[in-house]
Amino acid sequence: MSEKITIALAGNPNAGKTTLFNALTGSRQHVGNYPGVTVEKKEGVYLQGDRRIHIVDLPGTYSLTAYSVEEVVARDFLLLQRPDAVINIVDAANLERNLYLSCQFLEMGTPLVLALNMMDVARDRGVVIDPEKIASLLGIPVVPIVARQNKNTAQLMTEAVALAGRWKDWRPRQLSYGDDIDGAILRMEALITARGFLADRYPSRWLAVKYLEGDNPVIAEGRTRDPETSALLEAETAGVTGHLLRTMDTYPEAVIADHRYGFIKSLVKQAVTRQKPPETLYASDRIDRVLTHRLGGPLIMVGVLYALYMFTFKASELPVTWCTSGFEWLGTVVDGALPDGQLKSLLVSGIIDGVGGVLGFVPLIVCMFLGLSFLEDSGYLARVAFMMDRIFRMFGLHGSSVMAYIVSGGIAGGCAVPGVMATRTMRSPKERMATLLTAPFMSCGAKVPVIALLTGAFFASDQATFLLVLTLLAWLVSLLVAKLLRVTVLRGEPTPFVMELPPYRLPTLKGLVIHTGERTWQYIRKAGTIILGFSIVLWAMMTFPGLPADIDNGFAAERQEIQRQGGETMARRLLALDAARAEAALQNSAAGRIGRMLEKVSWLAGFDWRMNIALLGGVAAKEIIISTLSTVYSLGEVGTDQGALSETLARSPGWNPVLAMSFIVFIMFYSPCAATLMCIVREAGSWRWGLFSLTFNTMFAFVLAIIVYRVGGML
Ligand code: GDP
Numbered sequence: 001m002s003e004k005i006t007i008a009l010a011g012n013p014n015a016g017k018t019t020l021f022n023a024l025t026g027s028r029q030h031v032g033n034y035p036g037v038t039v040e041k042k043e044g045v046y047l048q049g050d051r052r053i054h055i056v057d058l059p060g061t062y063s064l065t066a067y068s069v070e071e072v073v074a075r076d077f078l079l080l081q082r083p084d085a086v087i088n089i090v091d092a093a094n095l096e097r098n099l100y101l102s103c104q105f106l107e108m109g110t111p112l113v114l115a116l117n118m119m120d121v122a123r124d125r126g127v128v129i130d131p132e133k134i135a136s137l138l139g140i141p142v143v144p145i146v147a148r149q150n151k152n153t154a155q156l157m158t159e160a161v162a163l164a165g166r167w168k169d170w171r172p173r174q175l176s177y178g179d180d181i182d183g184a185i186l187r188m189e190a191l192i193t194a195r196g197f198l199a200d201r202y203p204s205r206w207l208a209v210k211y212l213e214g215d216n217p218v219i220a221e222g223r224t225r226d227p228e229t230s231a232l233l234e235a236e237t238a239g240v241t242g243h244l245l246r247t248m249d250t251y252p253e254a255v256i257a258d259h260r261y262g263f264i265k266s267l268v269k270q271a272v273t274r275q276k277p278p279e280t281l282y283a284s285d286r287i288d289r290v291l292t293h294r295l296g297g298p299l300i301m302v303g304v305l306y307a308l309y310m311f312t313f314k315a316s317e318l319p320v321t322w323c324t325s326g327f328e329w330l331g332t333v334v335d336g337a338l339p340d341g342q343l344k345s346l347l348v349s350g351i352i353d354g355v356g357g358v359l360g361f362v363p364l365i366v367c368m369f370l371g372l373s374f375l376e377d378s379g380y381l382a383r384v385a386f387m388m389d390r391i392f393r394m395f396g397l398h399g400s401s402v403m404a405y406i407v408s409g410g411i412a413g414g415c416a417v418p419g420v421m422a423t424r425t426m427r428s429p430k431e432r433m434a435t436l437l438t439a440p441f442m443s444c445g446a447k448v449p450v451i452a453l454l455t456g457a458f459f460a461s462d463q464a465t466f467l468l469v470l471t472l473l474a475w476l477v478s479l480l481v482a483k484l485l486r487v488t489v490l491r492g493e494p495t496p497f498v499m500e501l502p503p504y505r506l507p508t509l510k511g512l513v514i515h516t517g518e519r520t521w522q523y524i525r526k527a528g529t530i531i532l533g534f535s536i537v538l539w540a541m542m543t544f545p546g547l548p549a550d551i552d553n554g555f556a557a558e559r560q561e562i563q564r565q566g567g568e569t570m571a572r573r574l575l576a577l578d579a580a581r582a583e584a585a586l587q588n589s590a591a592g593r594i595g596r597m598l599e600k601v602s603w604l605a606g607f608d609w610r611m612n613i614a615l616l617g618g619v620a621a622k623e624i625i626i627s628t629l630s631t632v633y634s635l636g637e638v639g640t641d642q643g644a645l646s647e648t649l650a651r652s653p654g655w656n657p658v659l660a661m662s663f664i665v666f667i668m669f670y671s672p673c674a675a676t677l678m679c680i681v682r683e684a685g686s687w688r689w690g691l692f693s694l695t696f697n698t699m700f701a702f703v704l705a706i707i708v709y710r711v712g713g714m715l
């Protein structure tokens with residue numbers, strides 16, 4: 001019993017794959033509702049007694065054609081890795097639609113176990129399913145489960161492992177697609193087998209069907225590997241296609257799909273009975289009548305956002321104060337305990353102020369992620385996408401772009417990296433590019449604390465309203481830029497698209513805690529690694545090379561002079577002198593020089609050299625903006641009584657609400673962080689788009705910031 005078994009989980013999006021995967025492997029990972037998150041291959045280990053079974057979570061797909069990246073990923077894994085068994089998880093409450101994919105697995109010949117999930121929902125809707133009947137009709141094991149309650153999953157695994165042991169080679173199921181196509185398949189299959197066409201990779205009948213379906217990746221592969229046979233198969237396909245067009249005005253692909261649906265329909269007719277007529281409105285539909293109402297829906301949506309921000313800021317207000325004063329206290333303690341010098345400056349100005357500045361916002365992040373997870377788990381976020389679909393079309397995007405925006409922080413809090421990756425599910429390349437280039441404009445979880453800090457310092461009266469306005473501004477700007485791209489570099493027709501609406505569900509406490517915990521932990525981990533690293537690098541850049549000897553000696557002489565004069569103002573004058581010295585040193589440092597160089601342009605938007613240093617750090621990661629600001633503004637203050645950063649900024653000369661606003665606008669829209677840029681390059685397939693994002697966004701943000709600064713200054 002030591003052989004290694006691999007079992008793949010496959011199914012439609014929202015069938016409960018992630019839930020089952022978590023229940024089986026106990027691994028902590030995100031259980032979300034939007035497509036794209038599961039696109040990465042997730043693996044885990046299931047323990048059956050002392051046996052370790054390798055589980056792979058495939059991306060959710062509706063089909064195994066080659067329309068989206070997910071479909072190709074899932075299909076290639078099955079065909080090329082040949083897992084020992086596949087668990088096909090289906091939503092029992094939407095059996096017909098889900099079985100379309102199952103049908104394709106059967107045709108491929110994978111050793112399949114059908115997991116009928118959401119049996120609880122099906123029961124509530126009065127749908128009675130007979131698993132044994134399905135099992136006997138399909139000739140595969142069928143196990144009803146409730147993944148969310150971990151019900152019957154052990155039995156599911158027993159069946160899957162047993163199947164893996166007994167099913168050594170693949171046995172493709174033969175569906176009938178009508179005389180014309182069946183005949184063609186037989187001829188093509190014979191040809192494929194005789195010539196060993198792609199025999200090392202695909203089952204022969206499956207290949208024939210793919211040629212008939214006009215599956216581009218497979219045909220392209222055939223053309224390179226064996227052009228001659230491929231040409232014969234293409235000729236056969238062209239023959240059937242011509243015949244079908246003449247006789248029935250349709251394509252082989254459509255005929256094949258029709259027959260699959262017919263197969264499913266008859267299966268469902270025999271194995272499923274409904275106790276309630278299907279016209280009755282389910283609770284979800286009734287809720288949707290209100291929440292997605294043409295006029296009321298968007299209003300409720302804005303209200304929900306506002307409530308989320310109120311909750312985030314009100315609930316986190318006190319804890320954030322505690323946290324930031326905790327780090328301040330730590331800074332004072334270390335400051336008092338260590339002798340003056342480089343080490344103390346590194347610890348206090350570099351590490352405690354830098355990392356502490358970021359960690360101080362953890363309570364805010366927790367509240368924000370909690371609210372967001374609730375909206376997501378309940379199914380409401382999918383409604384937001386649905387409602388925005390109509391508006392998005394006007395801007396050359398569509399509903400699935402909404403999800404990418406939301407994942408990137410469209411509701412504040414999020415990250416553009418998964419946001420950019422979420423665009424993988426989009427079928428149209430142009431809409432996809434427009435989406436992935438504009439998604440980083442959203443207020444990700446790293447920008448929100450920066451915005452919160454600045455609004456706290458300058459617009460303290462109403463942070464929640466302020467963030468709501470900024471969020472709407474981010475959407476507006478993204479849409480306008482997307483439109484701009486779609487009528488220029490990414491011109492093209494829109495593609496049709498149907499939105500899926502999962503039913504509403506009451507989120508479980510456990511789910512909320514896990515999701516919030518994971519996201520928060522990512523934030524904290526980033527503070528402890530990337531941000532710590534950059535804080536130290538930036539501290540060094542801000543500390544070295546220090547003052548030239550003659551100037552330093554000048555300060556020392558002046559210090560002696562003050563001490564010699566003595567008097568009651570001596571202490572104050574010494575502090576002022578130290579601050580002046582620190583400022584001169586910072587100006588002369590590597591970072592200070594770069595910041596001053598940029599000042600030649602940045603003054604247009606009101607940014608001085610210190611702000612430039614922070615913004616430069618922000619290209620590495622947006623959190624660095626806070627940590628750098630803390631360092632920049634604390635360097636000159638070592639030894640003095642320092643307040644929280646927001647207070648320091650509020651009383652710094654030169655800062656005012658107009659400048660703060662210009663700074664916020666620039667931060668919202670300038671270059672994406674390094675991680676996002678890398679992701680854009682990877683997803684867009686060319687470093688040019690990364691470069692485009694960096695320069696275009698920065699210039700665009702700069703123009704906006706100048707407008708805000710100049711117009712605001714006049715008012
Ligand atoms: P995936 O897209 O296939 O990974 O689906 P998820 O695992 O993310 O599940 C989608 C939603 O269905 C989540 O809100 C789950 O909590 C919920 N869910 C999963 N399994 C069940 C189940 O057996 N019963 C009910 N009522 N809900 C479930």
Ligand code: MG
Nearest residue numbers: 017018032038
């Ligand atoms: Mg999932």
